[in-house]
Amino acid sequence: MTQLPKIELHLHLEGAAPPAFIRGLAKEKSIDIGGIFDADGHYKYKDFWDFLKVYEAATSTLQSPEDYHRLTLAVLEESAASGVVYSETFLSPDFCGNRDVGAWKEYLHAMQEAADQAERQMGITLRGIITCIRHFGPEKARETALCAAETAGSFITGFGIAGDEKILAPKDFLWSFDCAREAGLRLTAHAGEWGGPESVRAALHDLNVERIGHGVRAIEDLALVDELAERGTVLEVCPGSNIALGLYKDWRAHPIAELDRRGVKVTVSTDDPPFFHTTMAREYDRLADALEWDKGQFLKIAQTSLDAAFCDADTKDRIRKTLE
Ligand code: HPA
Ligand code: ZN
Numbered sequence: 001m002t003q004l005p006k007i008e009l010h011l012h013l014e015g016a017a018p019p020a021f022i023r024g025l026a027k028e029k030s031i032d033i034g035g036i037f038d039a040d041g042h043y044k045y046k047d048f049w050d051f052l053k054v055y056e057a058a059t060s061t062l063q064s065p066e067d068y069h070r071l072t073l074a075v076l077e078e079s080a081a082s083g084v085v086y087s088e089t090f091l092s093p094d095f096c097g098n099r100d101v102g103a104w105k106e107y108l109h110a111m112q113e114a115a116d117q118a119e120r121q122m123g124i125t126l127r128g129i130i131t132c133i134r135h136f137g138p139e140k141a142r143e144t145a146l147c148a149a150e151t152a153g154s155f156i157t158g159f160g161i162a163g164d165e166k167i168l169a170p171k172d173f174l175w176s177f178d179c180a181r182e183a184g185l186r187l188t189a190h191a192g193e194w195g196g197p198e199s200v201r202a203a204l205h206d207l208n209v210e211r212i213g214h215g216v217r218a219i220e221d222l223a224l225v226d227e228l229a230e231r232g233t234v235l236e237v238c239p240g241s242n243i244a245l246g247l248y249k250d251w252r253a254h255p256i257a258e259l260d261r262r263g264v265k266v267t268v269s270t271d272d273p274p275f276f277h278t279t280m281a282r283e284y285d286r287l288a289d290a291l292e293w294d295k296g297q298f299l300k301i302a303q304t305s306l307d308a309a310f311c312d313a314d315t316k317d318r319i320r321k322t323l324e
Pocket of ligand 1: 164272
């Protein structure tokens, strides 16, 4: 399935950093990131909460706009090799070396340059979703939202929230989401991964987001599934991530097909590919093997994804041609 053109809506730029890239930065800057790799050099973690700690250690090496330039190019190269033609990528100022808004603009500029280069050389288009981190709390999220609001109009088109779903509630972040919405940014929130169906309801009703990151645990509440289908809410489903983190035991046990059958708009993404030993091509291959999804189903997924993308209509028209 490598050849099929793909649209990815849920990829954490920092979480897509290859282990060798992070090891290189740590060595270059003499940063002690602890024992975050296994004997084969892959990221090592026990569960989701341990994953968040490893994530934080790895991202502590990203300390300059130049680091983000290199990271953006490396990530887009990997995505393009998997057939991705359009990628919406979460970016977290919280994981950047220098976190004030002024400095963040330099980071954004570096990413924009890398994205332009990737578009010219590899034909992949990048848009960014500035993302606050739930377990860093509402105050940090406000700073992130203000930063996001200042950058609206660039390649940044959205605002979101990731992190530990079990801490605090979506409504605690309402100010930040309203601020981003007023700045013209589109909204998505991680929910229904570790938080259960009630976390999806809270993201929908309290933050009024149009997409949900993951959202798969909505399947535990069929009234909610119907509501998602009626509202046309798009789920950014990351099956390989869910399986690697132990949410479902294997690809057949994953609810993506059931959600699709029940009329929910599902899309497919990788989340943090090197952490979960995945790529977009691999996600497609596993879905084809386990669920017997064919090219027609994948084309439907790509169209749903593009319809739900946070870019402007001209960009969508241009990308749509690559799907034909
Ligand atoms: N869930 C929550 N936070 C995250 C994730 C995720 O899948 N990936 C990176 N940060
Ligand atoms: Zn995610």
